[in-house]
Amino acid sequence: MSDANLYQELADKLMMGHSETIKRLFSMVADQNEAKLLLAMPATAEELAAATGRSVDDIKKSLDVLFHKGLVFISGSSGKYRMCRDVVQFHDATILWPEATKAFHNLWKEFTDKEWGQTVKVIESIMDKPPTRIIPVEAALEAKNQILHYENVREIVESARRIAVTKCTCRVVDGKCGLPVEVCIQINRAADYSITRGTGREIDKTEAMEIIRKAEEAGLVHVTMNTDHIDHYICNCCSDCCIGLRFMISEGTKFVSPSRFLAVVDEDACIGCESCIERCYFGALSMQNGSDDAKATVDAEKCVGCGLCSVVCASDAIHFDEVRPVDFIPVSGM
Numbered sequence: 072m073s074d075a076n077l078y079q080e081l082a083d084k085l086m087m088g089h090s091e092t093i094k095r096l097f098s099m100v101a102d103q104n105e106a107k108l109l110l111a112m113p114a115t116a117e118e119l120a121a122a123t124g125r126s127v128d129d130i131k132k133s134l135d136v137l138f139h140k141g142l143v144f145i146s147g148s149s150g151k152y153r154m155c156r157d158v159v160q161f162h163d164a165t166i167l168w169p170e171a172t173k174a175f176h177n178l179w180k181e182f183t184d185k186e187w188g189q190t191v192k193v194i195e196s197i198m199d200k201p202p203t204r205i206i207p208v209e210a211a212l213e214a215k216n217q218i219l220h221y222e223n224v225r226e227i228v229e230s231a232r233r234i235a236v237t238k239c240t241c242r243v244v245d246g247k248c249g250l251p252v253e254v255c256i257q258i259n260r261a262a263d264y265s266i267t268r269g270t271g272r273e274i275d276k277t278e279a280m281e282i283i284r285k286a287e288e289a290g291l292v293h294v295t296m297n298t299d300h301i302d303h304y305i306c307n308c309c310s311d312c313c314i315g316l317r318f319m320i321s322e323g324t325k326f327v328s329p330s331r332f333l334a335v336v337d338e339d340a341c342i343g344c345e346s347c348i349e350r351c352y353f354g355a356l357s358m359q360n361g362s363d364d365a366k367a368t369v370d371a372e373k374c375v376g377c378g379l380c381s382v383v384c385a386s387d388a389i390h391f392d393e394v395r396p397v398d399f400i401p402v403s404g405m
């Protein structure tokens with residue numbers, strides 16, 4: 072089989088066979104022998120050795136390299152190895168490949184700019200729910216609301232067994248916003264993975280909360296997996312580089328689910344300073360009228376309940392109402 076066919080087949084495995092860019096990305100991160108191993112997965116090291124005529128020891132060395140590159144994952148307790156399951160995992164894992172070149176990152180940026188918007192729409196069409204969801208900033212949550220432990224950043228951090236921080240993959244390849252990069256909080260199994268792979272730095276709960284606070288002050292939106300368990304990550308996303316928020320804002324894609332909360336402005340407390348208007352990436356805040364004593368108002372259709380507006384409101388004029396039920400957040404495995 073020619074090299075070109077190998078990379079075509081790898082792209083096909085991610086349902087991205089139409090994308091020349093994905094084929095080129097595979098060719099930059101995997102040589103021909105590695106590509107053949109990926110195409111033979113899922114399989115154990117012994118099965119891969121039998122399929123390729125190589126020794127098990129030799130295969131295990133290659134698997135270590137592929138794990139380091141972000142192309143291979145160990146599948147549960149079966150002992151089987153699998154390649155990244157979709158284009159999102161291919162993106163997130165290989166961008167943090169420690170030896171990735173600038174050319175490799177630039178090609179991911181080209182893919183993001185030219186093909187990601189359409190790719191997200193295809194992903195949406197085959198998924199029954201958005202894969203990710205927004206968590207409000209902690210200060211926006213009020214006791215009058217029912218607050219679930221998996222929608223409260225502090226409770227997620229406090230209950231974590233292990234935490235690491237990695238670089239934000241979107242800002243590694245783009246970064247035009249200039250906002251902090253080492254802010255992706257990895258929790259439990261995700262922390263184990265990133266620390267073992269060498270892409271994450273282990274941190275304690277105090278540092279995790281410091282990173283989260285700095286992210287909120289910088290105007291980054293907390294995003295996590297759209298389930299009720301916490302064994303994954305708290306991304307801190309911007310509107311310029313993030314593959315989720317950027318296309319949600321520009322093209323209305325539904326890759327990211329809103330939180331269960333809605334911002335509400337207390338007109339008596341609002342002094343009309345307009346600080347919140349610029350902070351809202353989603354265009355949900357505006358001034359009620361053009362007069363000197365105009366107050367901020369929220370468009371409930373546009374507000375995703377991120378809570379960032381409350382961080383910049385010095386008058387404490389924004390509170391949050393619970394507007395979606397508890398079962399709005401999918402249960403694990405659904």
Ligand code: SF4
Binds near residue numbers: 340343
């Ligand atoms: S930041 Fe607060 S006080 Fe200023 S306009 Fe917005 S809601 Fe009103």
Ligand code: SF4
Binds near residue numbers: 353
């Ligand atoms: S108004 Fe904007 S900044 Fe405030 S919670 Fe809603 S989406 Fe976030």
